[in-house]
Amino acid sequence: MIFVTVGTQGQFDRLIRTIDGWADVHGRTDVFAQTGPSEYYAAHIRAKPFVDPAEFRQCVESASLVVAHAGMGSIITALELGKRIIVMPRRASLGEHRNDHQVATARRFAEQGRIIVAFDEQELVDKLDQLEFITAAERLSAEAPSHLIDTIRTFIETGHARVENRAPVGGGM
Structure with a gap:
């Protein structure tokens, strides 16, 4: 199944219209969209x-592919799974959002x-049309790394973050 999601922050008819047309052309009957x-x-x-x-997570778990807006919840859930x-x-x-933070989010995740x-x-x-060449992402851990947890704990307990001494990037003086 291909699961399509636009999130809950308003319509994204451009995405749904495109998927609907693609499914028609290719005779795909295995597409389910949260519109x-x-x-x-x-x-x-x-x-x-x-x-x-709960249904959203089950749809992502069942999907062979997720097609989504660039919302953090959709991206992170797909990567976790x-x-x-x-x-x-x-x-x-195009009036689809109040700013282009989704473009920036998409670029950053794509760079990775x-x-x-x-x-x-x-x-x-x-x-x-190139689905067979798209590989699954490496699973994203649902748990934060221990050094991040320690830094947050230190900040909460002392009011300031612990700063580690690190060599400058590039090895200069």
């Missing part, structure tokens, strides 16, 4: 405006090699 408050009626995929958190994920960020210039990003509809279709 949010969409004005677009999907004709070729199963869709539901909202799913509760080691799922392949294609992200298409919402764009402020953790996700595939499609910045527009044609890129999304092209990436969906």
Whole structure:
């Protein structure tokens, strides 16, 4: 199953319309989308405006691919479960969000090699057409590293973070 999610922060009809058209062209009947408050009626995929958190996690667990907006919850859940994920960020210039933080989020995760990003509809279709070449991401641990926990604990207990002495980057004086 391909699970598509737009989150709960408003409509993302551009993503749903693109997936619906791709599924029609390819005869895909295994696509389920959480559409949010969409004005677009999907004709070729199963869709539901909202799913509760337990159903959302179950959909991600069952999916062979997740296609999502660039929301942190969607990305992190897919990575925790080691799922392949294609992200298409919402764009402020198209009225899909109030700023372009999703574009920045998508770029940062893509730089790390953790996700595939499609910045527009044609890129999304092209990436969906290449599904067999998209590999699953390395699972993201659900637990914070011990040094991060220690730093937070120190900050809470003392009011300031413990700073470790480290050599300067680049090995200079």
